[in-house]
Amino acid sequence: MIYLTTTVISVRVREEVKRLLEEGGIDVNEEVRRFLEDLALKVKIRRYVSMWDELLENIKPSEEGFSVGSVREDREGH
Template identity: 65%
Template sequence: MSTVISVRIKKEIKEELEKQGIDVDQEVRKFLEELYLKVKAKEYVNKWIEDLKDVKPSVEGFSVGSVREDRESH
């Protein structure tokens, strides 16, 4: 599903960009899609931060002990 938006810019800007071989429609679409991805990524990061704020850190030395335990079990 898609929707249509319109953007008004100066005619000379569009003409110059097209003269340089730039597809204005494609560039605007690409910019908005990349902006969407950045917004969604920021949303996910903020959710993860919120989810992890109440998680207590591991006790000191947990990683070392866990790796050692794993190695010895093989």
């Protein structure tokens, strides 16, 4: 069995807001959890994109026509 570490986050909202959401059949806890998990994923993606940008900024682009020549070479080799 896998155990995930969790933490509690408390958020204060107006009582009317909570009541309206619950009357509308909204599971407030689940919606907040899902929103925060999606937001965390976006932050993670931004970090990876930033890392990739740093890795690629010093790499020179390929010469003009490199891909055409490479594909042609592969085709002729078979």
